[in-house]
Amino acid sequence: MNTPRKAPTMADVARLAGVSPMTVSRAFKRDSSVSEATRETILKAADEIGYVFDATASNLRSQKTDFVAVTIPSINNANFADTLRGLSEGLKARGLQTLLGYTDYDIQEEERLIEQLLRRRPEAIVVTGGRHTPRARRMLQNAGIPVVETWDLPEAPIGHVVGFSNALAVRGMVDHFVAQGLTRIAFIGGDADRDTRGSDRREGFIAAMRAQGLDPSRLIAAGAPPISMREGAAAMGRLLDTLPDTQAVICVSDLSAFGALTECQRRGIPVPDRIWIAGFGDYEIAEVSVPSLTTINPFPREIGARTAALLLRVMDGQQEGPATLAIHPQLLIRGSSR
Amino acid sequence: MNTPRKAPTMADVARLAGVSPMTVSRAFKRDSSVSEATRETILKAADEIGYVFDATASNLRSQKTDFVAVTIPSINNANFADTLRGLSEGLKARGLQTLLGYTDYDIQEEERLIEQLLRRRPEAIVVTGGRHTPRARRMLQNAGIPVVETWDLPEAPIGHVVGFSNALAVRGMVDHFVAQGLTRIAFIGGDADRDTRGSDRREGFIAAMRAQGLDPSRLIAAGAPPISMREGAAAMGRLLDTLPDTQAVICVSDLSAFGALTECQRRGIPVPDRIWIAGFGDYEIAEVSVPSLTTINPFPREIGARTAALLLRVMDGQQEGPATLAIHPQLLIRGSSR
DNA sequence: ATGCCTCTTGGTATCGCTCCCGCCCTGTCG
DNA sequence: CGACAGGGCGGGAGCGATACCAAGAGGCAT
Secondary structure, eight states: OOOOSOOOOHHHHHHHHTSOHHHHHHHHTTOSSSOHHHHHHHHHHHHHTTOOOOHHHHHHHHTOOOEEEEEESOSSOHHHHHHHHHHHHHHHTTTOEEEEEEOTTOHHHHHHHHHHHHHTOOSEEEEESSOOOHHHHHHHHHTOSOEEEESSOOSSOSSEEEEOOHHHHHHHHHHHHHHTTOOOEEEEEOSSSSSHHHHHHHHHHHHHHHHTTOOOOOEEEOSSSSOOHHHHHHHHHHHHHHOTTOOEEEESSHHHHHHHHHHHHHHTOOTTTTOEEEOSSOOHHHHHSSSOOBEEEOOHHHHHHHHHHHHHHHHTTOOOSOOEEEOOOEEEOOGGGO | OOOOSOOOOHHHHHHHHTSOHHHHHHHHTTOSSSOHHHHHHHHHHHHHTTOOOOHHHHHHHHTOOOEEEEEESOSSOHHHHHHHHHHHHHHHTTTOEEEEEEOTTOHHHHHHHHHHHHHTOOSEEEEESSOOOHHHHHHHHHTOSOEEEESSOOSSOSSEEEEOOHHHHHHHHHHHHHHTTOOOEEEEEOSSSSSHHHHHHHHHHHHHHHHTTOOOOOEEEOSSSSOOHHHHHHHHHHHHHHOTTOOEEEESSHHHHHHHHHHHHHHTOOTTTTOEEEOSSOOHHHHHSSSOOBEEEOOHHHHHHHHHHHHHHHHTTOOOSOOEEEOOOEEEOOGGGO
16 A cells, blocks of 8 residues: 655744644654644654654755764674674664774775765764775864774774774784794684784784794684684694694684684594693684683773764763773683693 | 864855855755856865765655664674675765664664664654564654665565565484484574574574474573674573583584584584584684584565665665565585584 | 743755756767 | 667755744733
């Protein structure tokens, strides 16, 4: 039963309710300055003719969209999904809607995405990571809206920052393993620099090993980031084949770490008795798997929640300059490393 | 270096480029009826003054937003994320952008969400599931845009459908187990009807057991849907405590099935030798875990891709009436059940 | 009764882009 | 040489809501 005739507008509602379009507008805005009786009349009239508020017109005239643009590397990642949840729940309370795009871990794609998103005139933009193409940086700087970079602590932030140092987080893990007496430690990650957070973790591993005076060359590249459980398993296979005396392996994510663990199980190699395994992210599987996985919790949900709170402060004018909120990832020692 | 002055408009670009605003508009629309030389002049001028196309004005005047609204139960679910990827990739090719919202498995929340989304004037709307509040149904019916219900085969579709029967898929699993000679089969799921797909699977289990003349009462309710790995593990614990002679358990999802598997591992109960375990969804973990998990692949990516293709046909006027595209889930027998 | 304040309502002019229509210029053909 | 087609471009109006200004009604203190 689609109505083929044109969709009703506020003017139609106003005519039926016997008021001016302006009053209809106020009624829909929950503006206090319209009497309860009129509002009810109006809403009933609107319902009767099936009026649906037209946000496109509102957006243009009021120069407000109630959009907050968000770019994440991948939707299919529980960590980023958590950040997005924290963010969108915090924003929903203020009637702000997230306008989401995926970059596929590619800063070229991010550039295209940012351009598309900015055309929609969001009131703020949240990006994942601190590395962008020059043009993307320029667009963000000139957008005239609050910008938040997350999941990183960039050296030259564009605007606000809510994140942590991926390199330092991994260093904490390395230092812990070394303090336990281990020396032959490997790292499993992706084979390209597309995933900047993954690269940062690998670089952090290398720097930490060097700082400890240890050999940082046990590096296994497992495929295009983000690497999967399967790829983690395959990488573990290569590691066991080529460097069988490895005592511990740090994986770029819990997913690859779990894959690595399963490869050990298939080969009958006991974890942690023969080799320790650690991941990153504190995904649910890290806690549930047998043995449970040593990992790092970067508090993804908090990143989102604090970003939302920050944006609300900025929009309220309660935040003066650009803010940098440092998140402190937590090292979680579990069954796979003791 | 935010420019405090007003953002430039097409008129500003036109003035600088020495053409009319109309020509600027055509240049940005990649309209063929503007010479290559003029287009270049215009784009250079636009870049020079930092012009950003204003989609809000375009949306209003052209009555087109290039939005396709999408509701999914949760962003933190690899199956729905896959559907969303298939969908948004298919739509991106035509310049359509997905406008996403999460219902949290709640049809009340879905109703609110649909209202918000329709205000943005999307050109089509894709919802997950076939059960909605009466008001949500009405809004969808009267929206005057293509509607697609997915992940289900509703008896009274609102418009188009791309999905499968959750109940029949589970029946296939039950029938397979029975054909293997098992009779004492349990089901682990959520404890509420919020997750309609989960409920459909449980009902499918009960119906299938009845049809086989078997007892369908081995039901464990594990918590609020969607149930997690942890909850799956806890449910398995309860099942082993209360009904230790159970021969096989079908879980509402691979995640809970994996949790159940880990509980068996912790208790030293061999899978599949003592008990079989099956999940639903063919998440990556089902293939990687040791043993790998018997499951059902509903082809989530294809649901999204076919939805996108369908919508493009509809928008091109190549699709006459409402279409129902049935997806045929695949039963995957793996190590956890043989 | 007058002044003033608050609450509620209305009229008008846009917000920035694009639909629609028309004009000019060039090239081709009878 | 005039007619005509078509590509390239411009002018004016309008998409549907709201910012802004103004005004009437009612209440209360002076």
